[in-house]
Amino acid sequence: MTRTDPKNNGVARALPPERDAVAENEAYRDMSSSSDKSQPGGSDRSSQAHTVSNKNAIIFGVGSRTHTINASGKKFGRVASEAAKALMGKMRTDYTPNKPSGVLVEITNAGNLDIAPIKKSDVIYKRYSGYPGGQREESLGALLPRRGISIALRKTIERMLPRNSMRKDRMKHLSIKE
Secondary structure (H helix, E strand, O other), X not given: OEEEOHHHOXXXXXXXXXXXXXXXXXXXXXXXXXXXXXXXXXOOHHHOOOOOOHHHOOOOOOOOEEEEEEOOOOEHHHHHHHHHHHHHOOOOOOOOOOOOOOEEEEXXXXXXXXXXXXXXHHOEEEEEOOOOOOEEEEEHHHHHHHHOHHHHHHHHHHHHOOOOOOHHHHHHOEEEOO
């Protein structure tokens, strides 16, 4: 397919394959919109096919996969680090740091995690309300009976992820089953 290129002083030349596909798609739309009129002045767009390029397939959820981790008998930190790597997409061959991976991480048997007794007293979760004297500290041993193991695991995984704009979306792809 040849078209005139404005960058080339209007000389006709063969276009690259990407631009050929776009031109063919536009021609297909013109043909289908002229023949498929459901209402006067409008076209029926529900019958048209939409294509997604491969490099953006991850963003639109086409390439999403599930990564399941059986936490039964495993150490707390090892499960958390494996989940964090999977949420970032580092276990996939098409890993790109600036694109969402679309990986759904499911942790099963979280109630059977192996947590060392020393960890229950040594691991401290801190938060600050913003007011004077508003810093609160809570050990892992106090957090487990109060909120459950899934909240402690979720906090641990969240702090292993990079602090950027994709962190909240990555955490939405995490499900923990006790």
